[in-house]
Amino acid sequence: MLIPHRPTSYILVAILAVAALSTASQAQAPENDLGRENQRLLTQVRDLEATLKAALTRIAELEKSLASVNVIPGSSPGTTATPPPIGPSNLSPAGLTAAIRADFKVDLEASGLSELSESTTAEEQVRYTRWLKKWVAASNRQFRERVSWPVLIKGGIPISTNDMRVTFQPWDVKRSIELGKSFELTISTRAFNRATRTRVGVSDGGVARLDGVFIPEIRFNDERLEVGPFDNPPFLGSMAELTWRFDFQGLAPGMATVEKTPKAKPGTSP
Numbered sequence: 001m002l003i004p005h006r007p008t009s010y011i012l013v014a015i016l017a018v019a020a021l022s023t024a025s026q027a028q029a030p031e032n033d034l035g036r037e038n039q040r041l042l043t044q045v046r047d048l049e050a051t052l053k054a055a056l057t058r059i060a061e062l063e064k065s066l067a068s069v070n071v072i073p074g075s076s077p078g079t080t081a082t083p084p085p086i087g088p089s090n091l092s093p094a095g096l097t098a099a100i101r102a103d104f105k106v107d108l109e110a111s112g113l114s115e116l117s118e119s120t121t122a123e124e125q126v127r128y129t130r131w132l133k134k135w136v137a138a139s140n141r142q143f144r145e146r147v148s149w150p151v152l153i154k155g156g157i158p159i160s161t162n163d164m165r166v167t168f169q170p171w172d173v174k175r176s177i178e179l180g181k182s183f184e185l186t187i188s189t190r191a192f193n194r195a196t197r198t199r200v201g202v203s204d205g206g207v208a209r210l211d212g213v214f215i216p217e218i219r220f221n222d223e224r225l226e227v228g229p230f231d232n233p234p235f236l237g238s239m240a241e242l243t244w245r246f247d248f249q250g251l252a253p254g255m256a257t258v259e260k261t262p263k264a265k266p267g268t269s270p
Contacts, residue, residue, distance in 0.1 A: 086098050086179060090145060090147050090214070091147075091150065092149055092180050093180060093214070093244060093246075094170065094180025095170075095180075096143060096145070096147075096216070096244070097234075097244065099143065100139060100143055100216060100218065100242060101236065103139065103142075104135070104236055108237070111131050113127060113128050114128075115128075115238040116225055116238040128238070128239075129222070132220060132237075132238075132239055132240060136218045136220050139216065139218055140216050140217065140218050143214070143216045144214065144215050145213065145214050146213050147211070147213070147214050148209050148211050149170055149209070149210045150170070150171045150172075150173050150207050151170055151207070151208055151209075151210045152168070152169040152206060153167075153168060153192075153208055154168065154182055159186065162189055163188060163189060164186070164187060164189050164192045165185075165186055166184065166185055166186075166187055166192055167183070168183055168184070168185065168210060170183075171207055173207060183246075185246055185248055186248075187248050187251060191251045192251070194251070194252075195208050195251040195252060208251055209250075209251070209252050209253075210248075210251055211251070212247050212248045213246070213247040213249065214244060214246060215244060215246065215247060216242075216243075216244050217244055217245060218236065218240060218243070219241045221240070221241050222239050224238075224240075225239065226238075
């Protein structure tokens, strides 16, 4: 007896149709997920672009605001202030470091040598190194000096029961402008309180007198041939770095009024 094949064929066709529909559905699901992910990423990119645009706008506003604030006295708004050049003086760290830099230049020219470069010969490097080591030792002695600096006291942070870390801004009394960058010293809390105590009838604009000893620490560094990206420590010349420290001796209300000229080596100009 023969078994009819038509129903079996129908069943096979149905099974294949269901399998095809299932495969198509499974293929479509990843495509839908991918579309949703793309849409999410596009939305995120738009949000980031909007945030960046807002930040750039804010930066431009701040730069414009700073330009209108930092103006030269007597000039029209919008003229940016250019700090005046600081010449050799003993009224601030900037003045004394300027004196050291000027002395380095004068003495190097007088020696007949030049700073190191790619064309420097081995013999020239030896002569320069020998001269520089002697100059560093002599200058560290020469520019060590007792000083009285007019300063503004920018603030103080207690670091112990008896000491504070104080920020000082060197001040040009005659022109009423800053003299170089501010710096920090650790001083006694008693000295800080005495100098910042409210005084009646004063007219010095809050300027105090900082007394102590300026101690240069010019260093020989045979690996430092150029300024470098950060200039830290400050570069003086080939193989030379210019740092300093301060031996604190006193802080008192009032202005230091006498300006002295930095000491010069015998036979040279200050």
